Amino acid sequence: MAKFRFQDLIIWQEAIVIGEKLFDIADILERKKLYRFSEQLRGAGMSISNNIAEGSGSTSKKEFIQFLNITKRSTYENANILILLNKRKIIGNEELNTLLEELDI
Structure with a gap:
């Protein structure tokens, strides 16, 4: 199986984990x-x-730094959406705090 450079990046590995959690909330x-x-x-x-x-x-x-800046902005967008979902009582405070901490990483 082919392996791409990004698969070894810890930041990408963390992004995949948080992405799965965001998909679960989207579902x-x-x-x-x-x-x-x-x-x-x-x-x-x-x-x-x-x-x-x-x-x-x-x-x-x-x-590469330009792409990482776009990534950072997407992270902020996700944080904003999660805060709004929390205010609408769709996700709880504990879940919000955990997700925001993971996004901050």
Whole structure:
């Protein structure tokens, strides 16, 4: 099986873990017919690992940093969505705090 450079990056490995958790929340949102929230969370969640993976294929450090900046913005977007979901009582305080800590990593 082929192995890509990004698979060895700890930041990508962490992004995949948090991405799976965000997908789980998106699935719950879909069951509640909150499709827009679900779509937004799923897209922003995928953006984190996608940009790390895409940037790892860059030929320059500067270009890779640009992709990491996009990743950082997607992380902030996810944090914002989760805070809003918490305020709407869709996720609890403990889950919010855990996810925000993981996003901060």
